[in-house]
Amino acid sequence: MTTNLQRVAVVGAGAAGTLTAAHLLLRAAEQGLGLDVHLVDPCPGTGRGTAYATSAGHHLLNVPAGRMSAFADAPDHFTAWLERRAPGTFAPGDHVPRGLYGAYLDDVLTAAAARPGPARLSRVRDRVVAARRVGPGVSLRLDGGGTFRADAAVLALGTFPPDQSWVPAALRPSARYVADPWTPGALAALPEEGDLLLVGTGLTMIDVALAVHHPGRRVHAVSRHGLLPRAHAASALPAVPPPAVDPAQGLTTVRRTLLAHVSACRRTHGDWRVGVDSLRPVTATVWQGLTPAERARFLATDQRLWDVHRHRAPVTTARAFAEAVIAGRIEVGPGEIADAEVTADAVRVRLRDGRTLDVAAVVNCTGPQAEIRRVGDPLVADLLAAGLADPDDVGLGFRTTAQGRLRPAAGADPAPLWTLGALRRGSLLESTAIPEIRAQAQAVAASVTAVLDAAHRAGTRHDTPRGATAERPHLAYAER
Numbered sequence: 052m053t054t055n056l057q058r059v060a061v062v063g064a065g066a067a068g069t070l071t072a073a074h075l076l077l078r079a080a081e082q083g084l085g086l087d088v089h090l091v092d093p094c095p096g097t098g099r100g101t102a103y104a105t106s107a108g109h110h111l112l113n114v115p116a117g118r119m120s121a122f123a124d125a126p127d128h129f130t131a132w133l134e135r136r137a138p139g140t141f142a143p144g145d146h147v148p149r150g151l152y153g154a155y156l157d158d159v160l161t162a163a164a165a166r167p168g169p170a171r172l173s174r175v176r177d178r179v180v181a182a183r184r185v186g187p188g189v190s191l192r193l194d195g196g197g198t199f200r201a202d203a204a205v206l207a208l209g210t211f212p213p214d215q216s217w218v219p220a221a222l223r224p225s226a227r228y229v230a231d232p233w234t235p236g237a238l239a240a241l242p243e244e245g246d247l248l249l250v251g252t253g254l255t256m257i258d259v260a261l262a263v264h265h266p267g268r269r270v271h272a273v274s275r276h277g278l279l280p281r282a283h284a285a286s287a288l289p290a291v292p293p294p295a296v297d298p299a300q301g302l303t304t305v306r307r308t309l310l311a312h313v314s315a316c317r318r319t320h321g322d323w324r325v326g327v328d329s330l331r332p333v334t335a336t337v338w339q340g341l342t343p344a345e346r347a348r349f350l351a352t353d354q355r356l357w358d359v360h361r362h363r364a365p366v367t368t369a370r371a372f373a374e375a376v377i378a379g380r381i382e383v384g385p386g387e388i389a390d391a392e393v394t395a396d397a398v399r400v401r402l403r404d405g406r407t408l409d410v411a412a413v414v415n416c417t418g419p420q421a422e423i424r425r426v427g428d429p430l431v432a433d434l435l436a437a438g439l440a441d442p443d444d445v446g447l448g449f450r451t452t453a454q455g456r457l458r459p460a461a462g463a464d465p466a467p468l469w470t471l472g473a474l475r476r477g478s479l480l481e482s483t484a485i486p487e488i489r490a491q492a493q494a495v496a497a498s499v500t501a502v503l504d505a506a507h508r509a510g511t512r513h514d515t516p517r518g519a520t521a522e523r524p525h526l527a528y529a530e531r
């Protein structure tokens with residue numbers, strides 16, 4: 052058994068960071084590893100992040116409870132937790148409130164931290180703004196001052212705030228413009244009366260529209276394509292094997308094969324969703340088999356259609372939305388913002404097709420900024436500038452190994468840095484939902500512990516962790 056603790060910083064305490072920390076602690080308990088896991092995030096909650104911080108009962112998971120277990124090899128783990136928490140309330144096919152899922156992830160981590168063994172967990176409330184390789188480890192600079200030395204770090208940063216480049220200059224500084232609807236309190240600050248314009252027509256827009264529509268108000272939602280996410284099926288669907296797809300034949304053939312498979316599933320099972328859902332196990336392999344130019348072409352021409360069929364709305368949410376559309380309270384269609392004029396009590400928005408909308412406020416529902424060079428995050432910018440991270444072929448995230456370890460820029464030395472979740476979208480395409488994140492968290496934890504174990508055996512670990520955390524008391528997890 053190892054008694055010297057090796058320090059791992061997990062940066063980001065959303066679902067990805069929380070699951071990674073849990074897997075690190077579980078491995079440590081199983082293997083008697085001395086790990087000192089620090090979960091670093093300025094946000095107060097653990098396991099919440101953007102998706103699961105909400106306490107609104109109508110904000111539902113987009114994925115049925117039966118597919119949201121924290122552990123791929125224990126598919127009933129979440130539904131068993133729900134049954135203990137609220138007996139007889141939820142079935143595996145239900146889309147449960149997202150806030151409950153955040154509480155579940157917090158419990159998963161608490162249980163992992165309670166396992167007997169030499170490992171320990173601390174929660175640090177701060178933001179990491181820079182990283183440097185120091186000897187075999189890394190030094191992380193904290194926003195609150197000081198540095199934090201670790202033998203390894205996992206970057207579970209999630210997604211980044213929406214792109215603002217399309218926003219007319221007059222609108223950007225206005226109190227009548229919401230730059231990111233997921234900022235706590237952002238929607239509460241909207242005017243209670245008057246029509247609203249939501250820009251973007253995806254799942255974020257649906258959540259926002261349902262939260263703000265009411266009789267006497269019209270909510271306009273526009274996007275370049277005007278496409279809406281499809282709804283989940285009302286009942287469980289059969290699982291079928293994925294089709295045989297050879298990405299070496301090129302995007303056109305891949306597209307044709309996938310469409311034929313989905314059509315065949317619709318004919319056989321009466322629902323196209325059966326075909327789309329069956330693609331999950333082969334998505335990453337097919338994506339990686341396309342050339343960078345084909346992947347870029349897919350993102351430009353196919354991604355929106357893929358997204359609306361792949362990332363669907365819960366049935367009850369889709370029904371409530373459809374009712375509001377029929378009642379004339381929500382109106383969705385194609386449209387691009389040309390410019391905007393802000394007056395004392397309204398915003399006049401001109402669309403490129405010549406239409407004009409007079410609204411009380413505009414909400415940016417375009418979703419997270421996807422281009423890694425444009426996210427404007429200090430840590431991302433620093434990692435790229437230092438060469439510790441390198442953009443992937445399509446510029447959506449970082450280049451990594453299959454286990455999620457960062458590949459440095461050409462000529463730079465690799466650092467003990469790993470990532471998962473949205474920052475791996477460029478290499479996996481689908482990398483932001485729990486079924487993908489839980490598998491990545493397990494793989495990252497296995498890779499980190501293997502590398503640290505090898506370093507420990509070779510005698511190259513930091514013997515004395517130094518820096519900010521050594522100088523200030525540890526925040527015990529139980530005290531958060």
Ligand SMILES: Cc1cc2nc3c(=O)[nH]c(=O)nc-3n(C[C@H](O)[C@H](O)[C@H](O)COP(=O)(O)OP(=O)(O)OC[C@H]3O[C@@H](n4cnc5c(N)ncnc54)[C@H](O)[C@@H]3O)c2cc1C
Binds near residue numbers: 178179180471
């Ligand atoms: C509204 C919404 C609903 C969703 N619903 C579902 C669903 O039902 N099912 C599903 O499978 N997926 C869903 N998703 C997808 C969702 O992205 C994942 O399930 C998951 O929440 C992603 O977690 P994450 O930890 O990668 O990112 P996030 O939740 O974004 O968490 C990242 C965390 O990292 C912290 N952080 C970032 N940078 C730093 C830094 N430099 N230093 C310290 N901390 C930092 C942030 O403060 C944040 O807490 C939903 C997403 C959204 C937005």
